[in-house]
Amino acid sequence: MLTRKTKYALRALACLARGPQEQWLSVAVIAAREQLPRKFLERILLDLNRSGFVTSRKGREGGYALAAPASAMNVADVVRRMDGPLAPVPCVSITAYRHCTDCGSEAACCIRPVMKRVRDAIADILEHTTIADLAGNPARNKKTK
């Protein structure tokens, strides 16, 4: 299950992608447009900033903007940053591989092959879906700073 944090993050990014190019959007505006809890969204945008998905401007008329073109930003990366690896078991993750502590031998594990296929299927979809796709606006690009 996707956490709300991730859903809100995706909504906020889509909102930025749709928003007017000429100005920064404040947390308050995004929260109002997308109907999201203000304070929680603030925290999420902070994370998105640290992860490099958005840039910010302080003070009056400040706010957030996409750090890259929406069409160059895929959903998989956002989900991974917020929710962690896409893979259903850590030992089939490509970006965050970890040996399963409860599993003796990976070669002999009967669950691994199936979950590998699941991971690949999920990754294939989410990596080929961009924020621009979510925004329903493939042409929209980065805000020129």
Add this chain to the structure above:
Amino acid sequence: MLTRKTKYALRALACLARGPQEQWLSVAVIAAREQLPRKFLERILLDLNRSGFVTSRKGREGGYALAAPASAMNVADVVRRMDGPLAPVPCVSITAYRHCTDCGSEAACCIRPVMKRVRDAIADILEHTTIADLAGNPARNKKTK
């Protein structure tokens, strides 16, 4: 992420599918063979029994056996019982649809279409993978009671 509960459940079912047809396997035996915590496995098998995946026999020489042919038991159903719906968001689940509390309009939701595709991809794989596949023994069938 799959919970351990589900992973253990799948391992136990695969173990039963592989095990000798003529006898019931006790929790202790399964735990030893699959290297699983005994008590926890007991609890899991109880759930699997209630959900109808296995049958049990009390007393001496008792234990568990598959309630249906391993080749007729798919992974998706097991995961759903133990971990809940496969869908990344409740509003795209087919077996356990629920309206997302944080979402105003499903028709206008920008996240739903992508997640719908993810759900379908996961379901497609897990529904077409059986316990027999896990056990590496497609011919193995139900224990004749």
Add this chain to the structure above:
DNA sequence: CTATTATCCCACTTGTCCGATAGGAGTATT
């Protein structure tokens, strides 16, 4: 009949994470 061996079942613990809020410090604009 009785001891043994199994499932059944409840309660409890410990830790982690989710979702969210409070409150204040820093900073840019009017």
Add this chain to the structure above:
DNA sequence: AATACTCCTATCGGACAAGTGGGATAATAG
């Protein structure tokens, strides 16, 4: 100087994951 933003930390309740302990019940071997 006042205002309106972002930034950052701390905290909190509730849920759930992963497991353990102890005992009731039932079936069979001897």
